[in-house]
Amino acid sequence: MKQEFMALNHDIPMAGHHGESRTIKLVQERYFLHRMSRNIVRYVSECSRFAVSKKPVRKPRGEMVLFYSIVPIENVHIDFL
Numbered sequence: 001m002k003q004e005f006m007a008l009n010h011d012i013p014m015a016g017h018h019g020e021s022r023t024i025k026l027v028q029e030r031y032f033l034h035r036m037s038r039n040i041v042r043y044v045s046e047c048s049r050f051a052v053s054k055k056p057v058r059k060p061r062g063e064m065v066l067f068y069s070i071v072p073i074e075n076v077h078i079d080f081l
Contacts (some may be wrong), residue, residue, distance in 0.1 A: 003043070019044060020040060020041050020044045020045070023040050023043075023044055024036070024037050024040050024041075027040060
């Protein structure tokens with residue numbers, strides 16, 4: 001029964017195939033299920049279509065740091081290609 005509620009609010013095109021937080025919100029507005037959030041998070045994470053469409057998590061790029069030298073050849077930098 002729980003699987004049907006989650007499928008109706010996540011899988012069908014009219015539901016919008018939302019992520020975890022939006023699906024939890026939609027189900028909470030209509031139903032009360034025991035351990036609902038945990039079950040929905042598991043259901044959405046196991047959804048193959050959602051996993052394919054989800055954006056990959058990337059690390060933020062590092063900041064560029066300026067190096068100042070007072071004496072010539074104090075810092076030597078080499079680029080390896």
